[in-house]
Amino acid sequence: MGVWLKAKETAEQVRAEVAAEAARQRANGTIPKIAALVVGSDPASVYYAETKRKVAAKLGIEFELMKQPGDVTQDQLIRIVSEWSRDAAVHGIMLELPLPAHISTSAVAAAIDPLKDVDGVTPANRLAVMTGESGLVPATPQSCIRLLKAYGYTLEGKNVTLVGRGQTVGLPLFHMLQREQATVTVCHSRTPDLTFHLKHADIVVAAVGKPGVITWEMILPGTIVIDAGIHELPDGRITGDVDPRAIEVAEAMSPVPGGVGTLTTALLFENAMRAIRLQQQAGREAAR
């Protein structure tokens, strides 16, 4: 039986540091503020945004939640995020994804000031993830790596099999894992024999979006498993991409819920604090 890689303690630590920094910013006259945009009535998007609003209140961060109908135009969304980008009182901008099919996510993301891009979706921050230059890095891939490190696991020289190459998790994580000096194999929907690649892995990261796509029989004893998937089952239970019975063979595995997602929310607010520092630094440089 392996060890569950629970994120609660690390997430609490991150939140405590964020709350302390928010208090310092307030004492110095900056009231940290995030603006979030939810389009349409997708229950998951509304739920995530409401959760972030509650966490923000506990951390001493203002949170403006704007809801727009599903038939809003792309131009209207671009106008909203452009206004927030110009507004000095807004320090972080969150765009709840996915957007409706008639809207180009990259067009809206491109209108966000990269220094306020706490989700790491702007072209500048996507490039920074690839090159390793300074920027705002998406929270979920960060969470996968931070969770491993919190339990003392290192990535250098390890064989990591990453399942999923999506824009939100898999693709940025691929670049980040390589920079941690891991040897990364990326699997996707056209990979004919997933089991073959899982059996060569020291660490498996699942970022697919299909419950149980990785069964326990596919995991070799001694493997470390990070499950970034989140799904709500018809009975309301939350589950990941990996069959939880894999804990019986794995050396360690992150639970769903209570793993990657738990830490992701905390890291989003850590990103917001970093965003404030980057904006203050840019302000000082502009004044010179």
Ligand code: NAP
């Ligand atoms: P995405 O864009 O939908 O990408 C899914 C990836 O999975 C694609 O690369 C797809 O392959 C691959 N895939 C689909 N079926 C597969 C199969 N049978 N075998 C192997 N690979 C398969 O997903 P995403 O937005 O990156 O998100 C991935 C997961 O992370 C979702 O479950 C989402 O809920 C979760 N998530 C979690 C958090 C968190 O905080 N924990 C935050 C955001 C998202 P192709 O490229 O070939 O289509």
